[in-house]
Amino acid sequence: MRAATAEAFVRSPGYWVTVLRRFARDPVAVGAAMVVLGLILMAVFAPWLAPQDPLQGMTLKRLRPPGTDGHPLGTDELGRDMLSRLIHGARISLFMGIVPVFTALVAGAAIGIVAGYAGGWTNTVLMRTMDVFFAFPSVLLAVALAGALGPGILNSIIALTLVFVPPIARVAESVTTGVRSRDYVEAAKASGAGALTIIRKHVLGNVLGPIFVYAMSLIAVCMILASGLSFLGLGVKPPMPDWGLMLNTLRTAIYTQPLLCALPGVMIFITSISFNIMTDGLRSAMDIKA
Amino acid sequence: MLAYAIKRTLFTLPIMLGVSLVCFALVHLAPGDPLVSVLPPDASQAIKEQMMALYGFDRPYHEQFARWLARVAQGDLGTSIRTGRPVSLEVGKAVGNTLMIATLATLIGFVLGTLFGFVAGYFRDSWLDKAASAAAVFGVSVPHYWLGMILVIIFAVQLGWLPPTGAGPGGSEAWVWDWVHVQHLILPAVTMSVIPMGIIARTVRALVAEILSQEFVAGLRAKGLSEFGVFRHVVKNAAPTALAVMGIQLGYLLGGSILIETVFSWPGSGLLLNDAIFQRDLPLLQGTILVLALFFVVLNLAVDVMQTTLDPRIQRA
């Protein structure tokens, strides 16, 4: 007879539960994550949050300073309400910061993992192709592609995606190469498993985390780049409310309303620094030493 | 060592070829007629075809590429459609101007970045680390074109200490190293320096922390070195990587100067690129991008060879 006192089955918390618990103990990172969440909520509920129509201008009330009656953050060069435009701007600016990175994450991770696991010629061909795009400084590549394709949201997204595929692929390749030579992958091979099974069961679980965190760290860069493109007139086209574009159009007012023209930049800065701090927190939470 | 440098250089050639291909393809990526900006809208078909033949746009792509590559190899980047001057001339002058602010910015960024990085790495988890790390996060997070505007508002508009834009009296043609001109360098260079500052600080912090966790540091203490003596070893261990990051950052700044130069109207390669894009001057666009990208490739090569020379751990195979 089996001992009746057999202890209950113990199941340890999984990796990501542990990571989240560790992340939750870092107040700065949690604060940054709250800001990011707030910005996302602001973007989602912009039409309900914004006091006024972001596209409707009043020619008589142009370039009013913050604190003006009815316009707590003033009005822009066409007399549109700044607060409403900044709230609505979160939509397109966050979209432009996140979408290219995620598209690039899918493509780059696939390329990198295949190259890293396959090794040999597959690796050489894929990674040397990536190296060609790596040979361009990111801003130059984005500007060149956007410049060639012409302004517009879609073109910017294409350009930015192409900018971020090579770095993500390179990181994916290097972590996959590292995991591939681990003993547990060897052991899986020794048990007769095929490449796809090993990738699914042993490789992905160990490489997706680091690749994902790396991609997260690119969101801030992508935000700044996307806004930069709009700032140059290569991204979002007027009259769409985008923080980078607003920075561009308000530049003419730099002598008359300096505070006003600094506002969109403040939003970009807050967003990118929050993403960066959040990612740093996540990275150190994932750095679990046994 | 020399063998390694040669081998490394040879490995770079295919990359350079790829870069040239991308630059070439950019022109053909552009929608519309490449001559639309120079020809009057009512130009006759005959003139159009004549111009197409003049620029070689009527030939098949691979032939165009081969001819273009052959010319580029001889230093001929074509003629600017807008100014009619050789692209190489325009680019050369502009890159020189960008090099001035980019080098200055890299130096500022390197000095501050290594300082912050060492302080943060040495005093891990102390308030000094937190302050230095905060400065680094600021550097990598701030939209630098916006920071440029803020600095202009403060130092040019409000305080009136420094000029807001341009390269001084007479533009870049009349550049001399006197205060009247040099003061125009300050704001763009300082603005530009926050990015390398942030990146170098983060790299050095991680590097120093990693070095300090190694056993040989205990070995150095065990033989009686003072903390300063240990510090010298840490510096020598960190130097190859830190210098390499600095070199790469210079390349990024050169290639990414367009935003800063637009804010400050600095007559460098970025401003040239901006003009080329908006005036659809495709040969100029192509040439500028090619020169900047090739410069970056060569810089990477130089950094790699330098790192191998400095670091005895790397096998010089």
Place this chain on the structure above:
Amino acid sequence: MAALLEVRGLVKNFPVRTDLFGRVKSFVSAVDEVDFDLHEGETLGVVGESGCGKSTTARLLLHLIEPTAGTIRFEGRTVGTAELPWKAFRRQVQMVFQDSYASLNPRLTVAESIAFGPMVHGLSRREAEARANALLERVGLEPNRIAGRFTHELSGGQRQRVNIARALALHPRVLVLDEAVSALDKSVEAQVLNLLLDLKEEFRLTYLFISHDLEVVRFMATRVLVMYLGRVAELGPTEALYTGSRHPYTTALLGSLLSMDPDRRTDAAPISGDPPNPIDPPAGCRFHTRCASAEPVCAARHPALTVLGGGHAVACHMSEPGSGHSRAAGRAA
């Protein structure tokens, strides 16, 4: 007696330097012309110092790395051909690695790690997990307390037990143990060695036991293979080899064993220097640079493995009749 596993002419060269055109300029000769048999039910110990190629041999055996040359036959069938594909072979031969931590996937629970192999070979999840639990119990771990845990929560000894259970999950006939107890503390090592002996009897296993520890090998092995710089130096039944070694390297290795007796401390090192770099190894007998009995013939050509009788064989010119070494017998019989 027919061998269960026959290894013939196994060679592995790792390229270390290539020239401008990608041609190999120099390589590590990790394993060179290694032949041996593994008999059903025995424990073949493989000993040698770092760089001698013992771990590479293990990995070649399981085809974890591609051999430069050589064949492996299992029960007379050539492995890796239509006679016996790798996947079928791997059901029969499993491996336990030295680093118990690195050889378990940190993202999988203990039960998932053990159940992985059986599921690859067609068992359902439920069946595989039942087998995992049974094996955990068999290697001395309580399934309820261990099965749902992750590797970093276990001690080194527990992890190595899990690795053994994982290797047994396919019901293999041969277990390759690559320094499987080397990273463990002595008190835990003894437990694991006892466990391995029990399992061998219970499951009628055959072991290839690789270790740098001569005492442990003497305890575990029925026959011993001594390797030096990628080559077989000597092969023989354990006690014959430990008490009557014929290769000067084996003698030196045994002479390096510490006495454990305060009144009989070692007073002279049997050989001087370090093992040479396996990149561009010495020509001829690879041991001649450190051998006190080396003569010109030793540098000129490498000695053949000479059978001495009683299953004892040695690759040394001194034991090879007619080799030209002054201590060898004059003429081949």
Place this chain on the structure above:
Amino acid sequence: MSATAEGPVLDIRGLRVTFTGGARPVRAVDDVSLAIARGEVVALLGESGSGKSVTLRSVLRLHPPRKTRIEGTIRVDGTDVMTLEGAALAAFRGKGASMIFQEPMLALDPVYSVGDQIVEAILRHERMSRAQARQRALEWFEHVRIPSPERRLEAYPHEMSGGMRQRAMIALALACNPKLLLADEPTTALDATVQVQILLLLRELQRELGLSMLFVTHDIGVAVEVADRIAVMYAGRIVEIGSVRDVIRTPRHPYTAGLLATRAHGGRLSGNRLPAIAGSPPDLANLPPGCAFAPRCGHAGESCMHEAPPVVAIGAGHEARCVLLKTAA
């Protein structure tokens, strides 16, 4: 204040080391007292986590001060190491006592040549020119029998073989004529044929120079080769100490006896099993209240679980920490 010539070179009393960096404080060393006479070699024997290396590193105060609490006294040739700070501590390290490490590859700076690292140590402690220091480094290289010493001085650590690196490490440690040498598993990472060479070299140098030596190892065979006395550690405490002969031939603590019995030694008939110690070493952050070895001990009684065992003197200089010996005495 002055050190008498007869006093011990190393005198550790009541050493207690607690690491406070983690979630819970970890007591790595608990109430360790140990004295080493001039010219004597003591081996500190134990498994991983027993506190042997922590004890050794405490002598040079190498633990990060912000994350470590050290109590007790350590005297080296009369100098109270615990009171040394800053420049005085640095002057003591490498001169009063010096250390050799388990992995010379990791313990030497990878970007300096080995010669430069030795010269640096000499110049740190001796008033001499660079050329003189280099000459002395060369002499030490010859002394530890490194072939073609001039060329090897220029080598970087990764360019040397394991045995050569450990010889260079020994030359570095002895270059300033310390009175006490601390050896932290110096042969563990080496191959068997090389281990013997290094052990013989250390023994020879120790005799020739009249060095006192604290030698940490997990290998009883190594301890027997080099030591005059052996101190066995378990879970941060010395559980048995005595002359090599006493400890090896008449071990009194159940742990020492178990460790000796468990060694696979000599030919055994197949089918035999090793007399293993059950269980695994305890978690230092969560030690049982009584004897730390009690959960694994075949002789443990009720009192072992609750009371810390006393130190019992068995013979001349032979002591063990076990309740069983008390009742027997």
